[in-house]
Each structure stands twice: as structure tokens, then as C-alpha cells.
Amino acid sequence: MKVLIVEDDPLHRSYLHEAVNAALPECDTVIEAENGTAGEKLARDHKSAHIVMDLQMANRNGIEAARTIWKERPETRILFWSNYSDEAYVRGVSRIVPDGAAYGYVLKSASDERLKLALRSIFIESQCVIDREVRGLQQKSLGQTNGFTDSEYEILVDIALGLTDRAIAKRRSLSLRSVQNRLQQLYDKLDVYQTAGDDHEDGRFNLRARAVTIAFLRKLLNYSALERAEAELQEWLDEK
Amino acid sequence: MKVLIVEDDPLHRSYLHEAVNAALPECDTVIEAENGTAGEKLARDHKSAHIVMDLQMANRNGIEAARTIWKERPETRILFWSNYSDEAYVRGVSRIVPDGAAYGYVLKSASDERLKLALRSIFIESQCVIDREVRGLQQKSLGQTNGFTDSEYEILVDIALGLTDRAIAKRRSLSLRSVQNRLQQLYDKLDVYQTAGDDHEDGRFNLRARAVTIAFLRKLLNYSALERAEAELQEWLDEK
DNA sequence: CGCCGTCTTGCGTAAACCCGCAGCTTGTTG
């Protein structure tokens, strides 16, 4: 049994290496990659390998890497190991996991025990293991309680990218008015108004920009989500 | 001689601990804090301590902590140790360093040697040590070559927060038109137009929102800068 | 002092944005 570790930080890499050795005596080979690109290549070379993957990496982030790896071999088991439980990451991951694939998501702040347990559960028992904190977000982002619909999230990303209403309409095949409807819906959910008016006319906010800011501060969006969205946008621009 | 380590991640914390022991045999006490708040308190208790500080921490980030520490004891020597060299961080740091204070900025990707050397230079020799990469940014952000003026940066932050032109005018004591002038200036520098028009009328951008996105992608802004700015904004809103 | 560049401000306009109102299409439920 082989395990591939994809992780930026040398300290964390060697820590993972040890953890894998300790938790999985049946594992005979551990390979390391220090960024997403190298990770993809090694995953291709060692087809049977299970993967432990960091999410935020400079060169090519974990979500990108996981996506291409899963595209080639959907049955690959991947354990995501991340510092953050931002909704943006969680959403990003659940967007790309293939049907029925075994995967995991544990936070770097988890104890040694938790990590080792997760390693065994996923790689040996083929179970999904998702940290409680992360799980909470996942529920919210799927269930409609309080969380965001896909269409709301979509339009959030679109204005975050800086598209005009018209451009969004074209991209999503909607009428201009519908786009604006969704925007209002988004403004509602994000509570842009409360912070906005207070009741003085003075400190008014630009709703569109404010919505993005709030989303950022609430970690509905983050750098890597923006980066991905920007790439998709460019793609779309090119083909249109 | 005492050294205080303020760092989120337990792995990095113990690594730093070792590095300090190895580089500074004259250091008899090493104290650790795992977030900004705890760091501030320990800094108060151990007045003579030199500090190694992580920048991005969950609870209270390094810049905040450093600011209050320096406010109480401006001669404190602080070595910032960070994963990133985003302009947003660099700018944030140079904004708060007291006149003539000895400080340092080294990246986590630096070699052991570099770190140890920096430790000795700052804590023993009272020299400023700033990683080459970081230094580059610093030049740019101070000199006007290609970089951003303070007033440009200021307005960037303001629209990122989601303020309207009018609100910005009020906050910065400018006329509405001046605010808009600065905005245009900003749009120029950020090259919002190039990506915008291409030459089709189709894929138009909302300049204001797009500018923020570009700034984010170029790391002129980041989460912690936004967070700080938001706090300042709230403060201003309250008193006005 | 007069010339010049940079910054500020006002006026005016076209476009984009925010949104209430109202008619339509769906899918759901009793």
C-alpha cells in the first residue's frame, strides 16, 4: 500500500509522514509532493496510491489537483488536511467529489489521534470522515436552512468577479431583471441592509461591493475560491 | 535574555523554539503564546522579552498584536515570521513600526540558516533584517514607481469595504468629484480597462467591483487587511 | 514673478444599479 502526501510546508509534510507511518503499518511506501502540480504527476505514476492533500498551496491548490486526479481515477481516496473550515473550501471540495468516492476532511488543528483514525478509516475501511466543524458547514451549504442556494452562491461569485448585471445575465442565460432579483435575494441573506442604513442616511453602502466584503469576512468566499472562479471566467470569455 | 514566541501552529511553534535555542545560547527563557491576545499579555508580563511573531493567526493577528505591544513599549524588537509576502501584509507592518525600532520580516520558506541569522541580527545586534522578496515589495510600496500611493491604497480599501462615493467623501473629507477622480486613477493603475473591454461590448465589468477583485488576486489586499479596515470603519461609524 | 504640473472641485450626461409593481410559467399540494 502506498500513500502520497501533497503538502506545501516541510514541517507539516514530515509530520504527516510520521503520522502515516504510525497509523498505517501496512503502508510500505510514502511519497511526498510539495505542490499540486507535482502531486498530480505522482498520482499518475503511482496509480494505486492513497492521497493526503493540503488545500492551500502556492503553486496549484489542493482542490484543483484533486479535481484532475479524480477525473482520471474517480476511485482514488483522498484525505484533505486543511487549516481552515471556510465555507468556500468546503463548498469547493463537495463540488468536485465523485459519486460514492471515499474521502475525508480533517482540520490541522485536530489531535494526532483524530488524524490517525481518519487515515485508517478512509484508506483501510473506505469510509468518509469529515470533521465535525466542517460537517456543520456542509449541512448548511446543502440544506437550505440559513445557508446559500447554489444560485445565490453563483451570483455572489459573479459580482465578486466584477461582472456587470448584463454580463451575468448573458453568462447565466437569464434576463437582466432576474439577475437583479437574485442580487436582492443575496443582499437580504447577507444582511447588507442592517449594516448599511442603521437609520442615518449618512453612512450608506454600495450594496454590491458591500455584499462581497461581507461574504469575505464571513468566509463564504476566500482567495482560492476567487482564483478558481476567475479561471473559469477567463475560460468562458475565451470560448464566447 | 527572554524570547517570546507567538504562533498559531504547534508544529511551527516547536520548530521556532528549537531554532531560538540553537541560534541564541544567551537566551535563558523561551515563552510561547498561541494567539495574538495571549501574546500581548505575555509581552506585558515579561517586559524585557524579544518577540517572534506569526502574522496570520485565528484569534488576533500578528499586526494587531504588534501594534498594541509597540504602543506600550516601542523599543521592543519583533521578528515577523510569515508564510506570505503579500503587499497587504508588508504594508500593514510598515504602517505600524515605530521610528527607529529594530524589527525583521522573514518568510517561513527561508532556510534554517537564514532564520537563525535573522534572530541573532535583530535580538543581539539590533539590526533590521528583511527578506529580499519582502524588501522588493516595500520599495515599491514606498517609492511611487508602479506601486500605489497611500491615497490610492486608501480609496482601494474604501471601495473594498463597500462604501459609496459619498460616504468616502465624508470619511476622507473630500468632495464627491475628488473621490471619483481618485477612483479613476486607481482603475488606471489596476488595469481594469484592459481586462474589461477587450473590445467587445459584451463582457463588460463593473469597474468598482472589478478593481477590488484584481487587487485581491494581486495580493494588494487580503483577508486580514480587510478585517483591520473593517474594524477601523466601525470605529469611525460609531464616533460619527 | 510667471510658467507648469498636480490635485481639487463643480457641472452635466450617459450608463449602470436598485427595486416596487405586475403579469407568466412552473412545480407542488390538498
Place this chain on the structure above:
DNA sequence: CAACAAGCTGCGGGTTTACGCAAGACGGCG
């Protein structure tokens, strides 16, 4: 099937943005 909720769409209008044009204000510099 009737009734109802939810989403899409057009219309209309009030507000905000983006920006050209031009008139001052301020600070060097020959």
C-alpha cells in the same frame, strides 16, 4: 383540478457611478 408558492420577465423611475470639460488652488523652478 384549483390553489398556492417560487421563480422569471418586462416596465418605470429614482439613485449612484463613471467620466469629459474646465475653472481654481498650491507648490516648485527657472
